[in-house]
Amino acid sequence: MVRAADAALRLAGYGTGPLVVLIRAEMPPGHRGMSLDNGAALGSEAFSSQAMVNHVLEEELLHVMQKNDAPERWFKPGIARNLEEEVHEQRKFPFPGN
Numbered sequence: 001m002v003r004a005a006d007a008a009l010r011l012a013g014y015g016t017g018p019l020v021v022l023i024r025a026e027m028p029p030g031h032r033g034m035s036l037d038n039g040a041a042l043g044s045e046a047f048s049s050q051a052m053v054n055h056v057l058e059e060e061l062l063h064v065m066q067k068n069d070a071p072e073r074w075f076k077p078g079i080a081r082n083l084e085e086e087v088h089e090q091r092k093f094p095f096p097g098n
C-alpha cells in the first residue's frame with residue numbers, strides 16, 4: 001500500500017525523495033502518521049484504505065518538505081497551525097470520506 005501511495009504521489013507531481021525512511025509505528029487513536037526528519041511513521045489507521053494511505057503519506061511528505069525548506073520555522077511557538085494550514089492548501093489527496 002505504501003508503494004502504491006508513493007506511485008500515486010509521483011503521478012501527482014511530487015518528488016518522494018524526501019521520504020527516505022518509512023516505518024510503521026504504534027500510535028494513539030486518531031493519529032495516522034507523523035513526519036520524521038527524513039520520512040514518516042505511519043500508524044495502523046493510515047492503512048484503512050489506499051486512499052487513506054495516499055492522504056497520510058502526502059500529508060507527511062509536505063511536512064518533511066516544510067522542515068527541509070525552513071527548519072528554523074519548526075521551533076517557533078504557534079507555528080504548528082500555520083504548518084497544517086499550508087499543508088491543507090497544497091494537498092491533492094483530500095481526507096477520504098468513509
Ligand SMILES: [Zn+2]
Binds near residue numbers: 059063084087
Ligand atoms: Zn499535518
